Amino acid sequence: MKTNIIITGHGNYGTGVESSIRLLAGHNEGVEFIDFLEEDTDVTLKDKVINALANNKADQNLFVCDILGGTPFKVCVELSYEKENMEVVAGCNIGAILEGILLKDSMEIAELADSVVNSTKDTAVRFTKINSGNSADNNDSSMDDGI
Template sequence: MIGIVVSGHIHFASGMETAVRAIAGEQEQMLFIDFVEGMSTQELEQSLRQAVKDVDSGDGVLILTDIPGGSPANRALEIMMDTPNVELIGGANLPMIANAAFERDDAELTELVDTLLDIGMSCMKDMRRELNSIMEQPTELECEDGL
């Protein structure tokens, strides 16, 4: 099973943990690391490295972070560059993280990355545009009496 580490600023990771648990249940080989106020980037990287080791069963590890270019993503990038079989997605959202729990059993690491990127992009919607599209669709009224 592919191991998963989720990290982000303040309580992004712990918030995602609560949401994933509600959607997908308790998850093995999935850890959530918050980058909280007062924590150095070195401490964050140490926590991430330990989490990667803890979730790795040999099938690889995917790290999902909140903001591409933010400290969690940058520290995870360092880990990805010097640790074999580790991939990183920056800019992860809840649909991606929840689906990672469901999709990781039967996928290769690179396949999982592609799947989650597709899910993440397809789940972003302009709800005004979606509503307008629905409202513009013609509706046919059925009248049994021919009126």
């Protein structure tokens, strides 16, 4: 099943994610990156997204938006009601988006949307420092090799 992923968000979010994805995985077919710029309105953004959909005739589409409830999210939700096999997710990290891109043609659209969201949840962490006292007195060499 052919899947198209459209990544959109405020400012240069779309092309910023594109830059990161291309650095990590090169060019990927069936992925569009759309910016919602200062001069755009919800109407112009909707036109951009409709054009991206027209350029990639896919069986299913996943919209990845930067912020839950923002204009890009609202536009994508509105469009998702117009056709079957469209899902919208928001707030996902680069690692999860990359994983979704690499898996996009191997899953049903709802499963792919869940996978991207769950991957974001699984990989969002806070590093907690352990204060073991004076580092000069610390002879623990367990971190000598990094991870």
